[in-house]
Amino acid sequence: MEKVKIVVAGPRGRMGKEAVNLVLETENYELVGVLDYKHEGMKLVELEGFTKGDALVYTDIHQCFKEQQPDVLIDLTTPEVGMEHTVTALEYGVRPVVGTTGFSSGDLRKLDALCEQTGRGCIIAPNFAVGAVLMMKFSQMAAKYFNDVEIIELHHDQKLDAPSGTAVKTAEMISTVREAKQQGHKNEKETIPGARGANFDGMHIHSVRLPGLIAHQQVMFGSDGQTLSIRHDSYNRASFMSGVKLAVDTVMENDHFVYGLENIIG
Numbered sequence: 083m084e085k086v087k088i089v090v091a092g093p094r095g096r097m098g099k100e101a102v103n104l105v106l107e108t109e110n111y112e113l114v115g116v117l118d119y120k121h122e123g124m125k126l127v128e129l130e131g132f133t134k135g136d137a138l139v140y141t142d143i144h145q146c147f148k149e150q151q152p153d154v155l156i157d158l159t160t161p162e163v164g165m166e167h168t169v170t171a172l173e174y175g176v177r178p179v180v181g182t183t184g185f186s187s188g189d190l191r192k193l194d195a196l197c198e199q200t201g202r203g204c205i206i207a208p209n210f211a212v213g214a215v216l217m218m219k220f221s222q223m224a225a226k227y228f229n230d231v232e233i234i235e236l237h238h239d240q241k242l243d244a245p246s247g248t249a250v251k252t253a254e255m256i257s258t259v260r261e262a263k264q265q266g267h268k269n270e271k272e273t274i275p276g277a278r279g280a281n282f283d284g285m286h287i288h289s290v291r292l293p294g295l296i297a298h299q300q301v302m303f304g305s306d307g308q309t310l311s312i313r314h315d316s317y318n319r320a321s322f323m324s325g326v327k328l329a330v331d332t333v334m335e336n337d338h339f340v341y342g343l344e345n346i347i348g
């Protein structure tokens with residue numbers, strides 16, 4: 083069986099390192115390059131934190147794709163760079179698996195259209211942890227019965243985007259079933275701006291950032307005399323890797339755009 087040729091963007095990052103190791107340790111995957119904006123021309127093994135890997139480090143995505151002709155790009159960078167990489171990958175016929183969060187709804191529409199044009203699969207997954215996907219699905223189920231919901235996402239303090247991609251995706255999924263409602267008192271007033279968090283269709287999203295945390299989310303529902311809390315915790319970044327592998331294997335079979343792992347987990 084031919085190996086799946088993979089390029090990882092953001093290899094020195096917290097997630098990128100885990101993804102590189104996943105690719106190196108998976109028998110039918112081959113790491114053919116990494117995209118970094120530093121360390122051009124070096125080999126992976128020469129980067130700090132790596133003890134093996136002959137894959138070349140590229141700063142130029144075009145050169146990387148032309149020379150290596152990968153099947154899949156795994157992107158774990160930043161929203162701006164991630165979008166640029168994803169568009170370029172599709173233009174080269176490379177299938178993107180994107181964990182990078184912070185894409186706008188316009189970005190997602192553009193990628194959907196590009197997949198249609200190119201006939202290539204692309205998976206954007208705001209959260210690769212299976213437990214987090216279940217937490218989102220359970221929240222969507224609960225929202226049929228509870229209109230009042232507050233999403234509290236908690237992350238390490240080096241995270242760039244707020245709210246998290248997972249919180250946005252959760253709110254979007256809840257919105258498909260929740261009866262529209264502006265929550266809280268109609269005369270509610272913030273005496274300190276931001277006290278009630280971000281407002282998504284009348285539900286509120288609160289972002290906590292603290293050292294010591296990794297990735298956590300609690301979705302709280304309330305109605306007369308009762309509350310329901312649905313919570314997921316990732317205690318390390320290995321928790322995301324089975325989802326990355328599922329996405330890589332699935333994108334190789336797909337010719338369309340997928341936003342959210344819930345669409346590929348049975």
Ligand SMILES: NC(=O)C1=CN([C@@H]2O[C@H](COP(=O)(O)OP(=O)(O)OC[C@H]3O[C@@H](n4cnc5c(N)ncnc54)[C@H](OP(=O)(O)O)[C@@H]3O)[C@@H](O)[C@H]2O)C=CC1
Pocket residue numbers: 091092093094095096097098117118119158159160161163180181182183184207208209210211243247322
């Ligand atoms: N979908 C999921 O399950 C998960 C998604 N994420 C998301 O993944 C992304 C990365 O997270 P995390 O690993 O924690 O972040 P890090 O900051 O640790 O990693 C991002 C890496 O991208 C690098 N980078 C920046 N610009 C470029 C570029 N032009 N080309 C190549 N590499 C570049 C950074 O380098 P430098 O530091 O030198 O600038 C850094 O090494 C975030 O968007 C995060 O929200 C995170 C966890 C789980």
Ligand SMILES: O=C(O)C1=N[C@H](C(=O)O)C[C@H](O)C1
Pocket residue numbers: 183208209210237238241242245246247248249296297298
């Ligand atoms: O930056 C992170 O760490 C994470 N980002 C993703 C998000 O924005 O939801 C997924 C997970 O929560 C970890």
